[in-house]
């Protein structure tokens with residue numbers, strides 16, 4: 001099939017990416033550091049949401065990790081009074097600066113199991129959308145930073161490229177909202193995962209799926 005070269009996504013194969021010389025590039029993305037007037041609450045939230053652990057804490061800073069890295073998230077404490085202007089500041093990401101930090105899970109099942117674990121603790125996503133390349137659940141921390149917990153819908157870049165050839169992404173590069181409870185139920189029913197990673201696969205029966213710009217509301221922005 002001929003590729004449409006006018007597509008908005010850069011089309012490179014896994015081989016191309018492996019071959020691409022970047023001799024001066026860093027070896028990995030290491031961590032994110034945030035300043036916060038509610039360090040304890042934030043530390044609790046991050047260790048819960050990322051199933052992480054505090055590796056260091058003193059009067060100024062808290063280190064949190066969930067893997068081999070000594071810290072993936074660090075929290076620097078700021079004065080309590082900053083919570084007041086912070087109520088307004090926490091909305092700034094809707095218009096300016098870093099929009100979100102994304103974390104990838106190994107499988108759709110792990111993403112959905114984690115959704116259930118967090119929902120049972122009262123932590124609900126603010127947006128659940130199948131972008132096409134990923135199935136994504138967005139959460140907001142107590143300061144208003146947004147985290148995307150996601151799974152890649154395609155195992156390889158080649159599979160992604162084949163999907164891009166369908167034109168679905170060009171027609172709608174935002175995606176289709178899904179209901180995580182419906183997705184969970186369909187997983188329990190044993191629906192093949194390759195079906196469930198398709199856009200529109202986990203919409204409540206009879207509901208018209210929200211897609212494209214219709215998915216953008218004040219809450220999801």
Ligand SMILES: [Fe+2]
Pocket residue numbers: 100102148
């Ligand atoms: Fe993202």
